[in-house]
Amino acid sequence: MQNNTAISELIEAGKWVSQKGWVPATGGNFSARTSTGFVVTASGHDKGALMPEHFLQLNHLGERVAGAIKPSAETQLHLSLYQLIPDAQYVLHTHSVAATVLSNIIQRHQLELTGYEMQKALSGITSHLESLAIPIFDNDQDIDRLSLLVSDHHLHSPIKHAVLIRGHGLYAVGRNIDEVRRHLEALEFLFSCELERLKITGTAL
Numbered sequence: 001m002q003n004n005t006a007i008s009e010l011i012e013a014g015k016w017v018s019q020k021g022w023v024p025a026t027g028g029n030f031s032a033r034t035s036t037g038f039v040v041t042a043s044g045h046d047k048g049a050l051m052p053e054h055f056l057q058l059n060h061l062g063e064r065v066a067g068a069i070k071p072s073a074e075t076q077l078h079l080s081l082y083q084l085i086p087d088a089q090y091v092l093h094t095h096s097v098a099a100t101v102l103s104n105i106i107q108r109h110q111l112e113l114t115g116y117e118m119q120k121a122l123s124g125i126t127s128h129l130e131s132l133a134i135p136i137f138d139n140d141q142d143i144d145r146l147s148l149l150v151s152d153h154h155l156h157s158p159i160k161h162a163v164l165i166r167g168h169g170l171y172a173v174g175r176n177i178d179e180v181r182r183h184l185e186a187l188e189f190l191f192s193c194e195l196e197r198l199k200i201t202g203t204a205l
């Protein structure tokens with residue numbers, strides 16, 4: 001993946017995600033794997049109004065190759081996801097209301113979804129009868145420590161599509177920009193369905 005192509009795709013994705021209301025204020029961060037490492041958004045910018053200068057190039061170890069600005073505070077989590085999931089080419093992190101509230105309400109360490117046709121938008125899922133589990137990690141201002149938790153979890157339960165950070169947001173991964181956007185949109189739809197179901201039934205899965 002060329003850096004310029006990746007950056008253009010992430011700028012476009014940022015506008016879309018922002019229009020959806022999933023990156024309020026300066027929430028969220030995005031990255032793409034490249035031939036030399038990955039590109040990641042700078043910290044503290046509106047992700048709906050990104051410019052090429054709002055990206056840094058980092059190598060496979062997460063060390064800065066280009067860009068004088070401060071990288072996302074959550075860069076280590078992006079690096080860990082690329083190290084853990086060899087197929088992952090894009091990571092989009094968002095702060096939607098549904099992901100934030102649902103991950104706070106559910107006390108367990110995973111959100112289990114079943115019975116929804118939309119689950120089939122997640123790669124590898126072929127029926128609404130399958131169970132889709134999205135791991136939930138307790139939020140931590142120490143991103144290195146949080147990343148280690150994610151890595152440990154992956155050893156026994158490989159992360160396929162996404163992870164939730166409790167009260168914080170969603171990290172979606174994909175093998176290309178279309179797939180990561182599809183995963184993100186489908187999961188947001190499923191989270192909204194679950195929130196509606198909870199409002200009506202008062203029962204968390």
Ligand SMILES: CSCCC(=O)C(=O)COP(=O)(O)O
Nearest residue numbers: 026027028029043044072073
């Ligand atoms: C106001 S959002 C708090 C930080 C955060 O969770 C986030 O996603 C944005 O951080 P970044 O450093 O990537 O701008």
Ligand SMILES: [Zn+2]
Nearest residue numbers: 027028168169
């Ligand atoms: Zn965040």
